[in-house]
Amino acid sequence: MGAMLNLLLVVTVILFSILSPTHGYDPLDPFGKIIIKWDLLLSSPGQHHVQVTLENMQEYRHVEKPGWKLSWHWLNQEVIWDMKGAETTEQGNCSAFASSGNLPHCCLERPTIVDLLPGASLNVQVANCCRGGVLTSMSQDHANHVSAFHMTVGSSPDGPEEFYMPSNFDIGVPGYSCNNATSVAPTKFSTDKGRRKTQALATWEAVCVYSQFRSSPSPKCCVSLSAFYYQNIVPCPTCSCGCSSSHCVKDGELPPYLEQKHDPDEEVSPVVKCSDHMCPIRIHWHVKVNYREYWRVKITATNFNPMKNYTNWNLVVLHPNLKSVQQVFSFNYKSLTPYQNSINDTGMFWGVQFYNDVLLQEGKIGNVQTELLLKKDMGNFTFREGWAFPRRILFNGDECVMPSPDDFPRLPKSAHSSSSSSAVISSVSVVFCFLLHHLLLLV
Numbered sequence: 001m002g003a004m005l006n007l008l009l010v011v012t013v014i015l016f017s018i019l020s021p022t023h024g025y026d027p028l029d030p031f032g033k034i035i036i037k038w039d040l041l042l043s044s045p046g047q048h049h050v051q052v053t054l055e056n057m058q059e060y061r062h063v064e065k066p067g068w069k070l071s072w073h074w075l076n077q078e079v080i081w082d083m084k085g086a087e088t089t090e091q092g093n094c095s096a097f098a099s100s101g102n103l104p105h106c107c108l109e110r111p112t113i114v115d116l117l118p119g120a121s122l123n124v125q126v127a128n129c130c131r132g133g134v135l136t137s138m139s140q141d142h143a144n145h146v147s148a149f150h151m152t153v154g155s156s157p158d159g160p161e162e163f164y165m166p167s168n169f170d171i172g173v174p175g176y177s178c179n180n181a182t183s184v185a186p187t188k189f190s191t192d193k194g195r196r197k198t199q200a201l202a203t204w205e206a207v208c209v210y211s212q213f214r215s216s217p218s219p220k221c222c223v224s225l226s227a228f229y230y231q232n233i234v235p236c237p238t239c240s241c242g243c244s245s246s247h248c249v250k251d252g253e254l255p256p257y258l259e260q261k262h263d264p265d266e267e268v269s270p271v272v273k274c275s276d277h278m279c280p281i282r283i284h285w286h287v288k289v290n291y292r293e294y295w296r297v298k299i300t301a302t303n304f305n306p307m308k309n310y311t312n313w314n315l316v317v318l319h320p321n322l323k324s325v326q327q328v329f330s331f332n333y334k335s336l337t338p339y340q341n342s343i344n345d346t347g348m349f350w351g352v353q354f355y356n357d358v359l360l361q362e363g364k365i366g367n368v369q370t371e372l373l374l375k376k377d378m379g380n381f382t383f384r385e386g387w388a389f390p391r392r393i394l395f396n397g398d399e400c401v402m403p404s405p406d407d408f409p410r411l412p413k414s415a416h417s418s419s420s421s422s423a424v425i426s427s428v429s430v431v432f433c434f435l436l437h438h439l440l441l442l443v
Contacts, residue, residue, distance in 0.1 A: 032058035039200035061397030067133015069172030085129030085149030175215025221281035230409035236277035
């Protein structure tokens with residue numbers, strides 16, 4: 001019996017470790033990942049042509065500006081002679097090739113690669129390049145969830161002539177960790193309008209996964225609640241995103257970073273407007289109207305960051321009634337079914353392009369909002385016990401802090417019960433007055 005208990009404890013610890021946020025598992029997107037794929041296209045002694053592709057396989061989590069910065073560690077001091085679709089941030093020391101009359105593009109043992117910016121010269125572009133390192137999510141924009149670049153890799157003067165796959169990958173985005181590349185089936189390429197297929201000499205893949213805990217020790221958003229039948233607003237929990245006021249900006253004050261010079265392609269430290277919750281993003285869920293067969297909800301996302309616009313933002317909501325969404329106003333919507341359509345209680349919202357796909361920085365217009373019309377399931381619909389409010393909300397793939405279920409707006413006593421009680425009291429009063437009147441007449 002003791003041995004069985006010990007085995008159960010070990011299994012529990014292992015499962016907890018596997019499912020821990022530190023390891024990047026997301027139950028709402030269990031297969032979400034970024035794949036770094038290397039295709040060896042052509043190889044000759046000392047010179048190798050490679051195509052590198054970054055593919056975002058996540059349903060709702062994207063890589064926003066300043067974009068990815070891919071790095072790795074060469075095993076044999078290889079050099080990059082030429083690149084198209086991307087470039088290294090530094091050339092490094094290429095003095096060993098000074099006598100060749102042509103210096104490599106990069107001689108660093110650990111290069112850092114960045115995507116070219118939009119508008120790069122056509123002679124350095126390749127397919128799926130030049131977006132500044134931005135990768136959209138698969139659900140939000142399937143056409144722009146891939147980045148690619150080509151490079152020519154050479155050996156150092158005393159290095160081996162064959163190609164060796166590098167190691168220790170990093171995409172330079174907070175929260176992501178990558179494993180080493182493994183060999184997979186060679187990629188096949190379609191040519192001549194699909195009539196002919198060619199394939200790479202060899203292909204390797206490295207997988208990167210996201211962990212909110214790795215990205216930031218504190219949450220990045222919170223949720224407040226209200227309802228037409230409840231007179232108060234349930235605010236975000238106090239200090240939802242921490243209580244530090246070092247980067248807190250009071251009304252009427254300018255953020256200190258506006259007075260400092262910084263690289264526009266680098267993300268500055270987070271700055272938030274002073275509040276009880278201290279979050280850059282607040283999501284408000286309001287139960288607005290109750291119809292006979294439908295009910296209506298208003299969702300508002302407010303930006304409290306005076307330094308940042310959120311481009312291509314998205315919301316993911318977990319609520320049991322999302323299986324019966326009838327209409328969504330002013331947002332795009334997609335139902336997410338991560339478990340093969342067995343559970344349909346999760347939905348994704350994002351803005352309409354050129355209308356509200358950018359959530360502007362803190363201010364009067366620093367918010368986006370929509371309304372939902374949901375059909376009631378008469379078998380289990382109720383406003384009691386907080387049923388009308390979401391179980392989870394994520395903004396840009398990060399989970400928001402919810403109020404405690406004990407604080408959810410509560411439905412008051414039903415009007416039916418109140419009216420029945422009033423009717424009984426009124427009837428008793430009438431009968432009592434009638435009897436009292438007759439007793440007075442007898443006297």
